[in-house]
């Protein structure tokens with residue numbers, strides 16, 4: 001039986017992970033569950049899965065959870081504070097760690113799992129975007145495993161030869177075709193983008209996700225972060241990654257080989273498939289996802305992305321080419337801008353402007369150690385906040 005810690009258990013990926021685990025009680029045991037402040041949901045999850053530990057970062061939420069815990073007589077031990085996330089990511093009882101915290105907050109706990117030699121199921125793409133070289137070095141140094149949960153990267157992983165540490169060329173791969181739905185604003189008139197609301201941006205046509213990644217999908221920053229993630233995961237460069245708009249979200253990505261073959265992974269858009277895949281790899285287990293009805297799908301469409309409509313995608317490509325701390329700056333500026341947009345303080349089109357200005361004014365350095373990344377992240381957040389003050393809605 002494998003023990004698992006779920007970082008970000010109360011989020012969209014955390015909930016899907018617990019759904020898959022509930023189908024395999026003989027194979028997996030939940031060791032720890034974490035959340036930021038959603039005490040009620042975390043408590044319900046603890047009642048069902050009876051983990052040894054629960055972590056709530058927010059102190060007020062901890063009080064609420066403690067009261068519920070006392071009444072229930074549950075044996076789960078409650079920990080608090082951001083450092084506890086790193087503790088439960090490294091517990092000896094946990095073989096696997098689902099890294100599903102949203103944003104830069106996922107970086108240190110993911111690194112902690114790597115240092116403890118865990119199988120990391122990586123949903124938190126932001127940690128690879130910020131510090132790909134450092135995270136991969138830790139994975140290698142501690143014989144950890146990094147398996148992608150992002151549906152696209154999981155699809156690429158499934159279509160790749162097994163030796164991922166070789167370069168793509170040596171494996172006969174000529175290109176990665178990274179699919180993207182194009183989000184809710186793929187066809188809206190560009191001059192209407194200034195007025196779109198957070199609710200419209202979060203109404204993704206095919207996927208049900210947390211709010212931050214939903215906005216990232218609407219700006220296509222999500223795809224940009226995924227381009228960077230793919231460079232690190234598959235040991236390649238941006239020129240080998242072609243983003244393909246595919247509005248049906250049935251093909252989750254493709255790998256093109258030198259002999260003319262293109263391998264694709266298809267399935268219904270449901271995160272339980274990549275989660276089940278990474279949990280059981282190299283075997284297969286049921287996920288609860290319905291079999292794909294190819295006749296109901298009937299047609300598959302593909303388009304090239306429009307960088308004018310989606311400037312965030314261009315910025316992400318450019319930041320990876322710049323290298324060093326540029327992707328960390330991009331990520332930090334994006335988090336600040338998306339948060340402001342969700343609070344109604346910034347218009348949708350100004351998300352890209354804030355990121356562009358932050359990248360232009362924050363010094364880019366080599367990303368040779370964690371302190372440099374954390375510094376770049378902090379500076380970029382300060383700069384992005386200043387731009388937001390100066391930008392009119």
Ligand code: NDP
Pocket residue numbers: 007008009010011012013014034035036037038039057085099100101102103105123124125126149150151207208209210211212213271
């Ligand atoms: P959600 O917003 O739904 O959930 C985020 C989780 O992280 C919650 O458990 C939340 O706790 C916790 N959390 C938020 N902030 C902090 C913090 N500062 N410290 C500790 N915990 C925190 O996000 P998603 O599940 O949608 O996404 C999670 C990650 O997975 C992201 O990196 C995203 O890009 C990636 N991903 C998501 C996909 C999806 O389909 N949703 C698909 C592919 C990748 P609380 O509930 O208490 O706020």
